[in-house]
Amino acid sequence: MSMLKIKKGDTVKVIAGKDKDKEGKVIAVNQKTGKVIVEGVNMLTKHTKPSAQNQEGGIVRQEGPIDISNVMYVHKGTATRVGIKMDGDKKVRYAKSTGEVID
Template sequence: MHKIKRDDLVKVIAGKDKDKQGKVLLVDTKNNKVVVEGINMITKHVKPGPGNPQGGIVQKEAALDISNVMLVVDGKVTRVGFEVKDGKKVRVAKTTGKVID
């Protein structure tokens, strides 16, 4: 079980996009990377193909390290802990003690 999941709201705490917030689109647990909506945008030159017949220059999100983002709960940045409630392991916000999911 991981501390950050898809569709979580996170805040970037390091790098060129520091202090920006966005929704997690993808979590790569093997490489400890996350892709966040509208964060860490790169310019990619795309050849024409079936998906993009025109080709050209495309802006897209690049992965950033999971250690550079923090979970946002109720508008506050928080660390994440785990507790067992009713026989289930759940994520808990460290600042408020609130169960996240």
Template sequence: MMKLKIKSGDTVRVIAGDHKGSEGKVLRVDREKNKAIVEGVNLVKKHEKPSAQNPQGGIVEKEAPIHISNLSLIDPKSGETTRVGYEERDGKKVRFSKKSNEVI
């Protein structure tokens, strides 16, 4: 299994595919499939049967997963896309932005 540089709660930008340029917050990451669900990006229409929670049923829009390779982390300081590095600072392993060298 690959080491993923993106975690839930990160703000990311889509860098390839139909939704290129879109930004959003990562809701969930699927490590086995190397995919992430990003809020408001890659929306698909899903037909739902009537159930106890939704007695009417109907068509619902929800986010579909996007491959991690098509996402880039946004640097909290500058707002630009950045690569992620790992290093040990003060005895703890931390993620840092390669552009600004700030801890994420």
């Protein structure tokens, strides 16, 4: 994969799957597998043994990865596609609905 259009810290909306229409902030992006972890989306339960860090152990709820094709960037409250264009000699992302540069 070349340059991904979703980055850590972006606000995204889920457009497919069991968590459709939920919005959240991107916590992590895995460029190799094309997956993102979004705050409060695709919650999984994990059973953990007691350890030095977690004395209690038990059931922990955490976010699971979701495919990058199932999320859409949110710009000014609406989901929009993201494009890449050259700004001088630098690549920048822009919102296709408004044409405004994101970063």
